[in-house]
Amino acid sequence: MSEPIRVVVTGAAGQIAYSLLYMIAKGDVFGPNQPLILHLLDIPLMMGVLEGVVMELADCAIPLLRGVVPTDDPAVAFKDVSAAFLVGSMPRKQGMERKDLLSANVRIFKVQGEALDKHAKKDVRVLVVGNPANTNALICSKYAPSIPSENFTAMTRLDQNRAQAQIAARLGLPVGNVSNVIIWGNHSSTQYPDASHAVVQTDGKQLKASDAIKDDNWLRSVFVETVQKRGATVIAARQMSSAMSAAKAAADHMRDWFNGTAPGQFVSMGVVSDGSYGTPKDVVFSFPVSIKNGKWEIVQGLTIDDFSRKMLDATGKELEEEKTDAVGIIGA
């Protein structure tokens, strides 16, 4: 067994963390041979609730979990961490867009960027879950200049998982038979779920998802809209935003980042854009990436048709607007 690593989860007394902490502690993310010490950050008001979470983690009796540090102090929470799940922030309510949360949440990511910069390991890998996740991740990275910007990512894995599930359901296949669906752009209703490069395993053969589905109109309309609006649909049903599926997606994202992707497989992550595929630079844009030795690379050379071009441009434009708004809020 290796030495324990330190992993921070913010918003540790909240809904998503309630599912996520168990997955991390039992080895779903860093593997069955990697002991860990969990740092749990929440706000002072939530310290009583957090104490209950700490009790439950102890009561899970998980051998890999070597310590738990509950705190309301970012300096303690981010000290020497190798991985950071930035969940803590306000969720949206019915009728809101995620960008409506910018004024409530973006300052949190400035403060946490500064704390990561001062206290975390320089190779810390950061996943921003709190909405609006892409722009929060960008701001966090800007306030942590001593940590490479490629170490800051935003979560679009839930959208990817939703998209895979929609295609699997349409074809009556197990969800594990669908891969390489792409989420481009913002984790918002302008995101572009793109199945044009997706593949499915069916009857022992690998097929393009579009050849198996044989309905391009569905793939460009119902499929896209269902995935774009899935978060809002869950809120309407549960009166609370997705939590179990968000926790699973956060675990998937970080597991793949640490462990890598299989040859030929790609996954979607919000990363600081280098302008690939004609997207705006210096916004956190979700791309298909492949991951090796802990480093992600944007998958290059995919065909972008006229429909895709329009979708990429629209979501890129929204990200540029969000960035301007965020800078305005922080400067105010």
Ligand SMILES: NC(=O)C1=CN([C@@H]2O[C@H](COP(=O)(O)OP(=O)(O)OC[C@H]3O[C@@H](n4cnc5c(N)ncnc54)[C@H](O)[C@@H]3O)[C@@H](O)[C@H]2O)C=CC1
């Ligand atoms: N990127 C994605 O795919 C998804 C993102 N989300 C977002 O994740 C965030 C958390 O959602 P839930 O866990 O359901 O919310 P929640 O309200 O149940 O929990 C949030 C927790 O964060 C804490 N918190 C607030 N400010 C904090 C700060 N400065 N430092 C540390 N903790 C702080 C709160 O006290 C609360 O305990 C929301 O912004 C939500 O919109 C949710 C689902 C999917």
Ligand SMILES: O=C([O-])CC(=O)C(=O)O
């Ligand atoms: O919709 C929301 O506000 C929560 C979220 O990000 C999602 O479920 O995708």
